[in-house]
Structures are given as structure tokens and as C-alpha cells.
Amino acid sequence: MALRTLNYSIFKLAGGLLSLTTCAILIAVWVSTTNHARTQVAQGLHIGQSIFTQVLASRENRLYNSAEVLTADFGFIQSVASRDEATITSVLYNHGERISADLMALLKLDGNVISSTSNELDGNGTFFGKELIEAAISDGGAVSILEIGKKLYQVILLTVDAPVPVAIAVVGFEINNALIEELATITKLSITIESRAANGEKLAISSLPESELGSVYKSVSQGFDIPRLPFARENRFFSKRFLISELADRQVWIILSEDLNELFQEFNLLQLEITFITLLSIALALLMGAIFAKNLTQPLTDLAIMAQRIARGDYHERIDTQDSTQEINNLSVAFGVMQENVRLREKKIQYQASHDLLTNLYNRFHFTEIIKGKMSEKRPFQVFGLNILGFRGINDTFGYHVGDSCLRALAVRFMKLGGQVARLSGGELLWLPKQPVNDVELLALRRQLEQPLEVENTVLNIRFLIGLVRYPDDTEDVQTLFRRVSIAVDHARQQENLYQVYRQELEESYLYRLEVLRELKQALSSAQSELAIFYQPKLSLHTGQVSKAEALMRWNSSRLGFVSPELFIPIAEQAGFITQITDWVIDRVIHDSCCWQKIGINLQIAINISVHDVANVDLLPGIMQRLEQAGLDKKTLAFEITESDLMKDPEKSIEHLQAFRANGFNLAIDDFGTGYSSLAYLKNMPVSELKIDKSFILKLDQQINDQSIVRNILALARSFNLEVVAEGVENENALRLLEAWGCDWIQGYFISRPMANDQIQNWLAGHRSVKWISPRAKVGGCEDYV
Numbered sequence: 001m002a003l004r005t006l007n008y009s010i011f012k013l014a015g016g017l018l019s020l021t022t023c024a025i026l027i028a029v030w031v032s033t034t035n036h037a038r039t040q041v042a043q044g045l046h047i048g049q050s051i052f053t054q055v056l057a058s059r060e061n062r063l064y065n066s067a068e069v070l071t072a073d074f075g076f077i078q079s080v081a082s083r084d085e086a087t088i089t090s091v092l093y094n095h096g097e098r099i100s101a102d103l104m105a106l107l108k109l110d111g112n113v114i115s116s117t118s119n120e121l122d123g124n125g126t127f128f129g130k131e132l133i134e135a136a137i138s139d140g141g142a143v144s145i146l147e148i149g150k151k152l153y154q155v156i157l158l159t160v161d162a163p164v165p166v167a168i169a170v171v172g173f174e175i176n177n178a179l180i181e182e183l184a185t186i187t188k189l190s191i192t193i194e195s196r197a198a199n200g201e202k203l204a205i206s207s208l209p210e211s212e213l214g215s216v217y218k219s220v221s222q223g224f225d226i227p228r229l230p231f232a233r234e235n236r237f238f239s240k241r242f243l244i245s246e247l248a249d250r251q252v253w254i255i256l257s258e259d260l261n262e263l264f265q266e267f268n269l270l271q272l273e274i275t276f277i278t279l280l281s282i283a284l285a286l287l288m289g290a291i292f293a294k295n296l297t298q299p300l301t302d303l304a305i306m307a308q309r310i311a312r313g314d315y316h317e318r319i320d321t322q323d324s325t326q327e328i329n330n331l332s333v334a335f336g337v338m339q340e341n342v343r344l345r346e347k348k349i350q351y352q353a354s355h356d357l358l359t360n361l362y363n364r365f366h367f368t369e370i371i372k373g374k375m376s377e378k379r380p381f382q383v384f385g386l387n388i389l390g391f392r393g394i395n396d397t398f399g400y401h402v403g404d405s406c407l408r409a410l411a412v413r414f415m416k417l418g419g420q421v422a423r424l425s426g427g428e429l430l431w432l433p434k435q436p437v438n439d440v441e442l443l444a445l446r447r448q449l450e451q452p453l454e455v456e457n458t459v460l461n462i463r464f465l466i467g468l469v470r471y472p473d474d475t476e477d478v479q480t481l482f483r484r485v486s487i488a489v490d491h492a493r494q495q496e497n498l499y500q501v502y503r504q505e506l507e508e509s510y511l512y513r514l515e516v517l518r519e520l521k522q523a524l525s526s527a528q529s530e531l532a533i534f535y536q537p538k539l540s541l542h543t544g545q546v547s548k549a550e551a552l553m554r555w556n557s558s559r560l561g562f563v564s565p566e567l568f569i570p571i572a573e574q575a576g577f578i579t580q581i582t583d584w585v586i587d588r589v590i591h592d593s594c595c596w597q598k599i600g601i602n603l604q605i606a607i608n609i610s611v612h613d614v615a616n617v618d619l620l621p622g623i624m625q626r627l628e629q630a631g632l633d634k635k636t637l638a639f640e641i642t643e644s645d646l647m648k649d650p651e652k653s654i655e656h657l658q659a660f661r662a663n664g665f666n667l668a669i670d671d672f673g674t675g676y677s678s679l680a681y682l683k684n685m686p687v688s689e690l691k692i693d694k695s696f697i698l699k700l701d702q703q704i705n706d707q708s709i710v711r712n713i714l715a716l717a718r719s720f721n722l723e724v725v726a727e728g729v730e731n732e733n734a735l736r737l738l739e740a741w742g743c744d745w746i747q748g749y750f751i752s753r754p755m756a757n758d759q760i761q762n763w764l765a766g767h768r769s770v771k772w773i774s775p776r777a778k779v780g781g782c783e784d785y786v
Helices: 006-072 074-082 085-099 130-139 177-187 210-222 260-311 326-354 364-376 391-398 400-417 439-449 478-492 504-525 565-575 578-598 611-615 619-630 643-648 650-662 704-719 732-740 757-766
Strands: 103-107 113-116 141-147 152-161 165-175 190-197 202-206 237-246 250-259 381-388 420-425 428-432 453-455 458-460 464-471 499-501 531-540 546-557 561-563 604-608 637-642 666-672 689-692 723-727 745-747
Touching: 006 074, 006 085, 006 141, 006 152, 006 165, 006 177, 006 237, 006 250, 006 260, 074 085, 074 152, 074 165, 085 103, 085 113, 103 152, 130 141, 130 152, 130 165, 141 190, 141 237, 141 250, 177 190, 177 202, 190 210, 202 210, 210 237, 210 250, 250 260, 260 326, 326 364, 364 420, 364 428, 364 478, 381 391, 381 478, 391 400, 400 420, 400 428, 400 439, 400 453, 400 458, 439 464, 464 478, 478 499, 478 504, 504 546, 504 565, 504 578, 531 578, 531 757, 546 565, 546 578, 561 565, 565 578, 578 604, 578 611, 578 619, 578 637, 578 757, 604 666, 611 650, 637 643, 637 650, 643 650, 643 666, 650 666, 689 704, 704 723, 704 732
Parallel strands: 464 499, 546 604, 604 637, 637 666, 666 689, 689 723, 723 745
Antiparallel strands: 103 113, 103 165, 141 152, 152 165, 190 202, 190 250, 237 250, 381 428, 381 464, 420 428, 453 458, 531 546, 531 745, 546 561
16 A cells, blocks of 8 residues: 655645535534524424414304304294294304304204205205214214315304204304415415315315425425435425314315425525635645645654654664654653653563562563573573472461561572572472582571561561472473472472482372372272271270270272372372361261161271361361261260371361360370470360370380380370370280370280271170280389380
């Protein structure tokens, strides 16, 4: 498409705008005059219709008064009753002359003419308007306009009552040309009265010549909505008609007409003057536009060049366009402001696209580009993944504002390390050091990063999980690097120093965990036999009887073989569906307990629950409902929760566990001695048992330190009035020591391995006579057994 010069465009624009303006003005004048004419015509026709209606109403009143005088005359009534035609005719003539009536007649009730002053109604004829006669008889009178003998009459019919109707008097005035001309003069309108019979015959009385009646009839059908062009002579009349009388076989219409040619004569002259003035204005405007365009072209060309430069991203050259017009100078200044604003906004957008807005560290997207750039250099480098240990707990405990402040403070520390740092999400960070970092340097850096933070008068002790991936030894592409950093950080949680260097077997373990997770979900959602509940008896050292057991979940996968609960339970907790496992275990235990009670076996079964289960508000009501449905006592179930889980948030744990105790369930702290319980929290824990971790029991008869720990735990439990369960008892010596020290319950392979439902029934039956506890009195020491 060919481009045109600005001069041509301005010339075209000015001419076009003026032409459009002229057309718009002419159209506006045309529309305005047309609307004004329409309004004026409508008002004139409305006034004409009112005048005509009033004239007819006035004549109707005269007819009614005259007819009423006639029908009320006693002598006339007697002559009608006696059918004295001579008297009737005389009265009609006299009365008609007195009121100047054009038609006087007397009719029988069947419509036959008795007497008439008109030749069109002789004594042997029948009156034309049958429905008028019926109306007069039923209503006492009727008014209409009738065509009688090619003439139009405005007539009124009144009954002659003696005292019942015996005849009908007719009085009428003729509607003739004289009346029409008079009304036309008054209304300044052309008036036409048209009587149209059902068979198509017409009678017209008009103030216009007969030659123009065709135009009048045509204008009635067209109306005034058809646009009337200036100086046009067609459609001379605008007419309106209305019905003034309607009988079964005839209608009478009044047509009022306005001469539009006379009306639009002045309007046409006005439009001609406007057209001439506008053409002169167009010529002057085109001349001025050409001069203006010439002065405007060069500054705009300069600004266009500047705009192209800004579009290319060049924001540094100064914009300086001097012109004699204020607007061009303002435009030049605006270009300069725009250039600076675009530069700042683009800089801000680029920053937001590449940085984490909370910490001002790089985000994942930009860090990916950095890693790609490093990989393209084909030189080795390290990437450390760091995860703030317990960061979610900081947010939950102190609020997100404290967590955000913590992240900002740590970001400042990371920036001081050098290299490049990115925040992925939450408390997950990546660090790309400038130079390789050895273990000694990493330890020093870790101490620097893990210095306590004081945030809003709160001191936070920060610990990091750290994972290391090396390029190119551990990865060859960015996505693999990110995944393996995550794997290394995840395994760092299991290390004592919370640090893990990526190894190939870690990914194999990671993939295996994923497969475990997938198979476990499938096993829970399908009707399968892979999952099972085994029960390990608990022996009372007071009675020597087994009245309790612990429910232990076992999984023998068809694809993976036997999977230890120590593996799949933590995976389920991390994946967020540990509550589904807990529900499944509770259902199986309740089912088995129902079966046992039917054969006389009453065991209290302890079920392991996690801190996630305790926080589940639906768990306790669900347990109560299922026990009620099964008809089991609440003492049938007990629950164990590990000490480490409790210490993650002891205050919330106490709150949730109190609901279990309030409903009558026994609670035990599992693996006690490994979670660094605070005595302040322990005294408030709503538990009934402490379960000593098996790491202190397995070699109890050999390790003096273990013996000291166990005896202290037993003393502590007695001070809090708690029972103690020792798990991991695998020999008689350990049993005797625990018995002597006053332990309440023991559990371990020495008593029995975990057994399936049917096996524990047989085991209980076969071990009722076993004497587990010593007949000797308990001793205070362990000298006899070591």
C-alpha cells in the first residue's frame, strides 16, 4: 500500500472534515426542518381534528335538542299514536323550517318511513340504517352520519314514547361543500369527507379540486416518515384521516391534508444559503491546512525517528526538538518522559521476572538461565540446595510476617557469601558459589548462616538441610540438576549433620520411594490382600497375663515384595495420606476385635497414630461412631504417638490429645527417651503410659547405661503416676530386670513376634498356662541377673 505525505493527508483530512461537516450541517438542518415540519403539521392536523370534532358535536347537540322538543310535544305524540299522517307531515315541515333542518322524518319501529320532508325518503320506503333503528329502540336514541340520495347527513334518531316507543323521529343536517369550505378556512387545512360503502362505492366531499384527490389518498397511505429531499415537489400533501361514523355497510372518514410545498419553501432557501457558505469555508480551510501541514511536517518527522529509536530499546539519547508551537514542544517533552518511564518500567519488569520479590534473591526461572550459562562454559561448578528446617513451623507458630522477616534476614546473609542465590519456594534456597567450597569452608559458612536471628523480639534458631550436586559429575542438564538437588536435600534430613552429597544410589532410593508411594496408594484403594494387621502381645508384669496388644501394619506387595513400615509410613506422612492408612488400620482392628469378643477374647489393642492424625478433627468422631456401630467398648482401643511427634508442637498436641482422654481412651507416648521431652510438657500431657524405646531394652542385661536410663524412666513415670511399657524384650534376663524394677508391661520377641489375627487366637490359647513372671519377690537391684 502506497504511503502518502503528511501534506496530502492534512489536505485530505481538512477537506474531508469540512465536507463531512457540511453534509452533517445540511443533514442536521434537513432533519431539523423535517422534524419541525412534522411537528407543525401534526399540531395543525390535531387542531383541525379538534375543530372538526367540535363542529360535529355542536351540530349533534342542536339535533338532539330539536329532536327532543319534537318527540316531547304532546300533540305530535297523539298524532303519531293515531297515525294522523297529515298532522305528522305538517309538524315535520314546520319543525324542520324552525330549526333549519335539512332532513325530518318519522319511522315505524320496523324502519318503514311514515312521513318525510326529503324526496329521498318517501312514505313507502325503508330507512337505510337498520342498526341505528335497533340502537334507538334499545337506548332511546342514536346518532350517526348517513348517505341519503348521494348526500351526507348528520342525523339523530329518538323514539316517540306513548309511553312505550311507538315510532322513531329522525332529524338531520346536511354535510355539504359550504360546510367543508368554511371549516377549511378556519383550520387552514384541506378537508375531505369520504363515505365508503361495503360494495366499494364512494362519495367524496372536499375543499380540494377533484383532480388532487388522488394525491390526498396517496399521502394518507405514505405518512410523513418518508424522507423529503430539499427542493422536492413530489408528495405535496401530508394527510391524516379518522373515522367519524361506521355502520355495517358503510364507513365515513374525515381526511385532513397539509400542503407541504408551502411549508418547505422557506426551509429550502435556508439550505441553499448554508450550502453556499460551507463551500466557501471549505476552500479557505484547504488553503490554511496546506500552510499548516508544511510547518508541522519536519518536527513530526524528527519525533517519528525518535520513536523508532525508543522502540529499538535505545533510551539514552536525549530528545530535543525545538519548534515555534507549544504543542510540538509539549509532545517532545512527553516523548522524553515516556522514554524515561519506559526505561524504568522495563527495568522493573525485568527485575520482577528474574527475582523473588520477598527476598530480592533470584527466582527459579532466572537461576535456570544462570545454570544454563554455567553449563555452556563446560567448567565444573557446585550447586547447594538449602532448606530451612522447620520453616513451616515458624510460620504456623509466629505468623507469616515473622517467616517473611526471617527469609529477608537470611537473604542478606546469603548475599554476603558471594556467588548467586535463588529462592525457589517457602524456605527452599539454591546457592551457586563463585569457587568450589570444601567441607571445612562449608562448615564455617554454615555456622555463619545458622547464627540465631532476632525477629520482632523473637529469637529464632535456624538449621539448614543442605544438599550438594556437582557439575558435570552428578548432572548434565538443568532439570536433572534441580531434581537431584532436591533428592540430596531430602536425604540430608536423615543425616546427623543434616548434609548430603548427591550419590547415584540416592536417586535409585528416590525412585524406589516413588514406586512405594504409587503402589501403596493402589493397595489402599483396591480390594486386595497385600496389607495386613499383625498383633504383638503385651504382658502384664503384675498379673502375668496378656490383656493388651499392639496393632502393627504389614505390607507384602505383589510388585515390591515385603515393604517395611519404617519405610512406607514416613513416605505416607510426607505424601499427606497417612490419615487414610490410619482409617484402614482402625477399621481392621475393630473388625478383628468384634470377632475375638464373640469367642471370648478381650484384648485392648494399641494403634499407632501420627501428629497429623491427632490434628485431624474428623478422626475422633469417626472412631466413636465405628465403635458404637460395632458394639465395642471404648476400652477396646488405645493409641500410641511417638515422643518426637509430640515435641514438634507440644501445646497443640496437648490440646488435641485431651479430647481423646476426655472420651475415655488410653494414650501412650511411644519411643520415650528419644525425643528430648520437656518435663514441663510431660506433666501436662494427657497420657496414661510411657513406652520405653526398644533401643534401651534390646541389650538391657548387658549395658549399664541403658539400665540407668530405664530405671530413671521408671522412677519418672511413677512420679507422674504413669504406667510403663518396655518394648524390645528379647530375653529372660531383661524380663527379670524389668519385673524387679516395677515395670508394668513388656513387649518383645521373648514374649512373641507380631502375629496375624488367626495366629494370635491360637497363641493365646497355647500360652495361658505359661508362668512368665518370677515367683520370687521383687528386688531393688539387678545383681542376681547380670
